[in-house]
Amino acid sequence: MTMKESIRQDDETHQCDSEGSIRDVDSEINDVEGDSEEEEFHWDDEDKDGPMLDEDTLLQIKRNDPILTSIDVHCFDHCIDGEDAGHFIGKSSHLKKLLVKGESMEWDDRFIVRTACLLARFCRGLAQNHSVEHLQIRCCDLFVGDASVKDPKLTKIQIFIVMRLAHFFQHNVRLRSLKIECCCLRHKSTLVLALVLARKSDKSALQRIDLSSNEIHDDAAKELIESLNGYGSLVELSLGHNFIRVKGCAALEKLISSPTSNLKELDLQSNRIDDKAIAILTRSLAKNTSIKKVDLGDNYGVTDDGWQHFFTCLQNPSSSIEQLDLGANRIADRGITSLGNALANNTTLKYLDLSSSSSLQSPVHVTADGWRSFFARLHNSKSVLQDILLSGCGIDDEKLDILADAVNNNSTIKILDLSLNPQVTAMAWHRFFVACLQSPESSLEGLFLCGNLSVEADDMMAHLAGAIAHNHNDTLEAIDLGENLNITKIGWSYFSHLLCNKSTITSIYESNHTIDYLGPTRLPVDLDNLVKLNEHENKNEVAREKILQYHFQDSANVQEFRDITLKALPHAISWLGRECSWSGKENSGHTHLYQLLRSLPSLFESKKTAIAGTKRKRE
Secondary structure, three states: OOHHHHHHHHHHHHHOOOHHHHHHHHHHHHHHHHOOOOOOOOOOOOOOOOOEOOHHHHHHHHOOOOOOOEEEEEOOOOOOOHHHHHHHHHHOOOOOEEEEEOOOOOOOHHHHHHHHHHHHHHHHHHOOOOOOOEEEEEOOOOOOOOOOOOOOHHHHHHHHHHHHHHHHHHHOOOOOEEEEEOOOOHHHHHHHHHHHHHHOOOOOOOOEEEOOOOOOEHHHHHHHHHOOOOOOOOOEEEOOOOEOOHHHHHHHHHHHHOOOOOOOEEEOOOOOOEHHHHHHHHHHHHHOOOOOEEEOOOOOEOOHHHHHHHHHHHHOOOOOOOEEEOOOOOOOHHHHHHHHHHHHOOOOOOEEEOOOOOOOOOOOOOOHHHHHHHHHHHHOOOOOOOEEEOOOOOOOHHHHHHHHHHHHOOOOOOEEEOOOOOOOOHHHHHHHHHHHHOOOOOOOOEEEOOOOOOOOHHHHHHHHHHHHHOOOOOOOOEEEOOOOOOOOHHHHHHHHHHHOOOOOHHHHHOOOOOOOEOOOOOOOHHHHHHHHHOOOOOHHHHHHHHHHHHHOOOHHHHHHHHHOOOOOHHHHHHHHHOOOOOOOOOOHHHHHHHHHHHOOHHHHOOHHHHHHHHHHHHO
């Protein structure tokens, strides 16, 4: 009997809802839970999709409350009856999003079996649900037949869990998004899922599938991908961090080449793809006109020859790829040159990630000649490349000078990530800042420099701030300096002066009002306030608030308004007193307005007093 036939037989055995089969498993679960003592667990609340399942939300589910459309369930939470929760979730007609979260830590056999029981009780009810559109299961062990666990009950319980989930997948026609992450599906559980997907009668709803980090090997991946034929609404497929090789890629070729395929995003990062497998993907992507995003990062089995061949698919006029992630790969001179040649005639690629693909520590890396050939293509007017990620690519002074020349003559690049290239000296950074940021062609909006500021950090800050001050395009909005402890008060002062030159009203008005992010590092209070002010979209209001806060903090400066002509004075009063609710501070304009009006008492003389004063002057 083949594995596929074995799985089909298991599916048919467990698919029925006979009282006998359920009672058998229920007995196994009760035996395990009866032997266990209650334990207290603490959960990480990060990345939850909805409110936590507790007594209050459980009551809402029981009432089928239409307000509750999203819930986050921890399957190890012993304070909640998993069977009770699963039962009422199964009956819910309003729940749309469900996250079932386990625990990624390793435990002893007793704990593994016990948590499997809790999940089994929950899944029994979940199988009856027909309203959930987005299901995410994270860090729940769904591996059937774990030989490392000696308890014979575990395999039977895990089969029950997988079959209950299979029942849910097959009969919920509203399911649009399925994400099973870090659940150790491996071979057998993946084949169960493949069979269920293949036999599903209504294939019109499912749009997104993410099975990342599940130790799915090539044979099972092949079956899974083949089961997706006919899913015309599927737009995202994520199979990253698995063990996909040639067979999986061959199945992908058939899926992508299908006339019914509308796939737009494909994630294959960190698999076992080699030159043979990448050649198969190249054939399919060269003909495809729907895929916009491809992630092939961390596939170390592909050599420079393989990448050289792959980049030919970008030369196809019908190529639709807009985002390409190639981080942490073995790309050398021939590969990067081939990529540059492809970009010379490519009019779709906007995002390119080459991070850590050419570290100097790696035996395979791009030389200065390779980067020169690649960057030369950025001069080409056909290129629409906007975001380039070169973090950890072994950029040194020579290579940075080559990049500066390319960016200086390019008006499409908006985001440039040069983090983790500490080989570059402060003088080379100075040349780069001057060339790129002072160029009238510059359209940079984001510059990432994490991990590059060493003992010369303050000098770099001075060069960077000086270059930005002479950039009249005002496009740069974000500079990520990382958690940098080498920048002193002197270094930060350059940016405080850049964002608010307090010399005169004019100098404040002409300061930089666009930079609103400097990275996660803790900024000096004054600079932090200026960065937050810059977040406001109306830059005229930003300039006004800076003038009020920093120029008129000296009340004597309000007297400057006394010299304004009577015709312009109402406009000045209105400008001072205008409300500003977004700055996070009390309206300082009211204080300055009060000071101004006190200095101009003649504005408030009554008509009678004014006439009397005139008569006295005549006498």
